[in-house]
Amino acid sequence: MAEILVLVGHVAGQVRKPSLELLTLARGLGTPVAVCAGADPGVEALETLGRYGARRIHLVETEELEEYPVGWVQILADMAAETAPEAILLESTPEGKEIAARLAVRLGSGVLTDAVDVRQGPSGPVVTQWAFAAGFTVTSRVTRGVPVIAVKPNAVAPSPAPVEPSISRGGLALDEASLRTRVASRAVRQSTGRPQLTEAEVVVSGGRGLGGAEHFGLVERLADALGGAVGASRAAVDAGWYPHAYQVGQTGVTVSPQLYLAIGISGAIQHRAGMQTSKTIVAVNRDPEAPIFELADHGVVGDLFAVVPQLLDEIARRRD
Ligand code: FAD
Numbered sequence: 543m544a545e546i547l548v549l550v551g552h553v554a555g556q557v558r559k560p561s562l563e564l565l566t567l568a569r570g571l572g573t574p575v576a577v578c579a580g581a582d583p584g585v586e587a588l589e590t591l592g593r594y595g596a597r598r599i600h601l602v603e604t605e606e607l608e609e610y611p612v613g614w615v616q617i618l619a620d621m622a623a624e625t626a627p628e629a630i631l632l633e634s635t636p637e638g639k640e641i642a643a644r645l646a647v648r649l650g651s652g653v654l655t656d657a658v659d660v661r662q663g664p665s666g667p668v669v670t671q672w673a674f675a676a677g678f679t680v681t682s683r684v685t686r687g688v689p690v691i692a693v694k695p696n697a698v699a700p701s702p703a704p705v706e707p708s709i710s711r712g713g714l715a716l717d718e719a720s721l722r723t724r725v726a727s728r729a730v731r732q733s734t735g736r737p738q739l740t741e742a743e744v745v746v747s748g749g750r751g752l753g754g755a756e757h758f759g760l761v762e763r764l765a766d767a768l769g770g771a772v773g774a775s776r777a778a779v780d781a782g783w784y785p786h787a788y789q790v791g792q793t794g795v796t797v798s799p800q801l802y803l804a805i806g807i808s809g810a811i812q813h814r815a816g817m818q819t820s821k822t823i824v825a826v827n828r829d830p831e832a833p834i835f836e837l838a839d840h841g842v843v844g845d846l847f848a849v850v851p852q853l854l855d856e857i858a859r860r861r862d
Contacts, residue, residue: 543572544628545598547621549641550578550591552608557590559741562700564631564693565594567660569703571667572628573597576707577617579607579714592707594700599707604714611637613720615644617712622649622688629667631660634692642692651687658697658819667691676792676815695740696798696819731787737771739788744770744801745820747790748778749813751806751827751846755783760850761805767857773797773817775807791816806846809834826850 546568550561561576568574576596578587583601591599600621607613618630618641630645632638634656646653659670667689671680684690739745746768748761758772765772774784776791790797792812802820807813809825809832817823818837825838826849835841842849 545575545625546572547618547625547627547630548574548576548596549614549618549630549632549638550576551614553578553580553583553587555584555587557587557594559700560633560635560695562590562594563695563698564633565591565596566698566700566703567693568629568631569595571660571662575600575621575625575627577621578602579604579617581605588707588709593702593704595703595705596707597705598710600710600712602712602714606714606716609725610716610720610723611641611725612644612723613714613716614641615648616717616720617714618645619648627688629660629689629691632690632692634694638692642690646687646690649687649690651690652684653690653692654682654684655692657691657693660691660693672815676818677811694796696796699798734772736765737769739771739773739790740795740797742771742797743799744768744803745773745790745797745799745817746770746803746805747773747775747807747817748784748805749775749807750777750781751808752778752783753806755781757847758784760846763854764803764805764850767854768801768803770799770801770803771797775810775813804834804838805850807834808832809837 548564548568565574574596575598576591577600579602632642639655642653654669656671657669660667669682673680746761746765773790774788778784779786779789792815796816798819800821802817802823804825823838824840825834826842826846828845830843
């Protein structure tokens with residue numbers, strides 16, 4: 543079976559969930575090869591990659607990619623020339639899409655981004671994408687070169703399939719193209735102590751129904767009680783009540799947690815595009831006709847300022 547290159551990225555100690563999702567998809571296409579870098583990925587990270595089906599782990603022993611991320615293009619292009627893989631999978635994030643586009647140009651290949659599924663078809667990988675706020679499902683195939691496919695985080699649930707991986711090691715002499723772009727500085731986002739929105743098992747999102755930034759504390763308290771992350775609708779973000787990084791939806795992030803709570807959110811199609819694959823959806827809204835109830839597994843028709851405090855009390859009572 544042909545190899546599927548999976549860009550795992552810089553690894554130090556832990557492997558991020560989106561990489562495990564890519565490995566899960568790669569197993570359905572061919573033989574997964576995890577491509578990662580770092581001076582010392584750590585035994586635990588290597589074991590995790592094997593547990594999720596990486597038959598080979600290619601480790602580039604350098605820290606330079608942190609500063610010169612275009613070097614990934616060089617690494618993947620060189621590997622593609624050597625092993626003629628069936629496909630190359632990356633994350634459909636701003637960084638991942640930039641690498642995907644540059645790689646496709648370098649390989650003379652077709653590229654597909656924002657994939658929500660990838661399956662093996664009779665003539666190569668078939669990619670599913672959502673268009674127009676998930677109103678349409680599109681399936682496509684790359685017809686030229688090695689398919690470069692960027693997959694949205696949280697599109698699939700990672701599932702283990704343990705193998706004993708072989709490890710290949712390589713170095714990197716950055717070429718001129720890689721050296722042309724340098725990350726000059728990084729600003730670490732203030733930690734909230736909550737899980738990453740895109741990776742959280744529980745997401746509690748607040749919308750315009752909260753009526754003001756000062757009421758987002760209620761959403762935060764509920765998220766903390768459930769060990770979850772906080773999200774927001776665009777109406778809440780546009781009103782300046784919560785930062786844009788937390789916006790869920792078509793023009794925000796896509797989440798797919800086990801549990802999604804929509805608090806004072808109407809359920810516009812653009813919001814649904816970012817959360818409709820959540821396993822269980824709970825909505826609190828005082829309007830029984832709100833479209834979110836068409837999607838919700840459990841709905842509470844009521845004033846969120848009455849319902850959420852009761853929910854918090856009940857969670858606390860059951861914890862005691
Ligand atoms: P509203 O639609 O105003 O809903 C507020 C809800 O709160 C209502 O249903 C109301 O009944 C309820 N409510 C009010 N008070 C209470 C109370 N006290 N207790 C309980 N319930 C109460 N939106 C996104 O979220 N994410 C996106 O990424 C996004 N991208 C977009 C891209 C484009 C191109 C466009 C055109 C729009 C986009 N939108 C997006 C906006 C989207 O169309 C909606 O306007 C937005 O999602 C509405 O946010 P909301 O549900 O918080 O507000």
